[in-house]
Amino acid sequence: MSSYQPNKQILERYAQVLINFALNQGQGIKKDEVVFLQVPECAKSMLVALRKTILQSGAHAIIQYLPDNLGREFYQLASKKQLEFFPEKYLKGIIGQADHFVSLIADTDKHELEGIDPNKIMTRTKAFTPYKKWREEKENRGQLTWTLGLYGTVAMAKEVGLTIEEYWQQIIKACFLHYDQPIKKWQWVGQEIDRIKNKLNQLNIASIQIIAQDTDLIVGLGTKRQWLGGSGNNIPSFEIFTSPDYRQTEGKITFNQPLYIFGHLVEGVYLEFKKGKIVNVKAKKNQELLQKMIQVPGANQIGEFSLTDGRLSKITKFMGETLYDENRGGKWGNCHLALGSAYKDCFRGKKNTLSDRDWLSLGFNDSVIHTDIVSTANRIITARLTNGNKKIIYKNGQFTI
Numbered sequence: 001m002s003s004y005q006p007n008k009q010i011l012e013r014y015a016q017v018l019i020n021f022a023l024n025q026g027q028g029i030k031k032d033e034v035v036f037l038q039v040p041e042c043a044k045s046m047l048v049a050l051r052k053t054i055l056q057s058g059a060h061a062i063i064q065y066l067p068d069n070l071g072r073e074f075y076q077l078a079s080k081k082q083l084e085f086f087p088e089k090y091l092k093g094i095i096g097q098a099d100h101f102v103s104l105i106a107d108t109d110k111h112e113l114e115g116i117d118p119n120k121i122m123t124r125t126k127a128f129t130p131y132k133k134w135r136e137e138k139e140n141r142g143q144l145t146w147t148l149g150l151y152g153t154v155a156m157a158k159e160v161g162l163t164i165e166e167y168w169q170q171i172i173k174a175c176f177l178h179y180d181q182p183i184k185k186w187q188w189v190g191q192e193i194d195r196i197k198n199k200l201n202q203l204n205i206a207s208i209q210i211i212a213q214d215t216d217l218i219v220g221l222g223t224k225r226q227w228l229g230g231s232g233n234n235i236p237s238f239e240i241f242t243s244p245d246y247r248q249t250e251g252k253i254t255f256n257q258p259l260y261i262f263g264h265l266v267e268g269v270y271l272e273f274k275k276g277k278i279v280n281v282k283a284k285k286n287q288e289l290l291q292k293m294i295q296v297p298g299a300n301q302i303g304e305f306s307l308t309d310g311r312l313s314k315i316t317k318f319m320g321e322t323l324y325d326e327n328r329g330g331k332w333g334n335c336h337l338a339l340g341s342a343y344k345d346c347f348r349g350k351k352n353t354l355s356d357r358d359w360l361s362l363g364f365n366d367s368v369i370h371t372d373i374v375s376t377a378n379r380i381i382t383a384r385l386t387n388g389n390k391k392i393i394y395k396n397g398q399f400t401i
Helices: 008-026 041-056 071-077 088-097 118-127 129-140 154-159 164-174 182-202 287-293 356-361
Strands: 034-040 060-066 100-105 145-150 205-212 215-220 239-242 249-254 259-261 264-266 270-274 277-282 302-308 334-340 370-375 380-385 390-395
Touching: 008 041, 008 100, 008 145, 008 182, 034 041, 034 088, 041 060, 041 100, 071 118, 088 129, 118 287, 129 145, 154 164, 182 239, 259 287, 259 370, 264 287, 277 287, 302 370
Parallel strands: 034 060, 034 100, 100 145
Antiparallel strands: 205 215, 205 380, 215 249, 239 302, 249 270, 259 264, 270 277, 302 334, 334 370, 380 390
């Protein structure tokens, strides 16, 4: 087993990017703000770097230190009542106190939940629906920002056939940590993403068609939509995305990249939509789990459509983590759909005046699930504009606008 670990300089640059760039929509934290850190036990060295950066910035850290490998025993032992337990007062307090959330993904066992009844996992997930809504409401008021990062482990690297050093090299290059001033590189990426998304927003797109091998899908954008990207949510993030009107999805799509959901590997996903809902779902591996997931309310409808320009992203390997796989570059870039909840930031207008009924009438999907599924196959994306004209906006892994 390799003993490789990123050095202190790399970790401190990484912390600078997460704290002083990603939060506050690419502006970094402010003095006296509160940052809630959710960090697994195996990523302690990164926790040290994050807290140091927060303290140096004059802000405050609240730390949620997450012990490794407790999930399986919980699902094995928990009764239905324990699965449904929701610590309302505790979680309300966290939402009320925090200005920002920083979460790290770091797994020491990628197969920890294999063999666990999917119904138990869904029951637990649905129990936390109020917490998800509280976070969204505060974010929509402009009072909360968040970011997500990856800390590589031997188990994660082994899962995708890489050494731990090779795995970390993907992280380092993707986040520009091999540069003395990685934040400047991120600011440049943000400017290029702004250029592309502004052109997309000026086109007045009614719907898009995705054509690829075993794929012919129409995604209707709906009214008052905008394309987003480059805001600091997730590091790295090269994607440009929107939340379409879930009722206007028609056709079929195949995904050539595996994904991990609830501790299980799902491969060879095929989805078919009619009138916005999945009417046929297939997977070459763990199809049953995928079928159970889409039975959760709203999980059989899409909440996001996203494209990554292969020229921006330096991620070239399958990483086994959605955060990286949905931002993969390479020859053809990538396209991904998310099943489940929509991003309300994609509404072009005042969000805080809309009720739950208003959001549904606009076609913004609502679900406790948000599962991204990725394809790196070559594809052509054609936009149908509101004036009836058609325009190719993405081809050979690149935006063409």
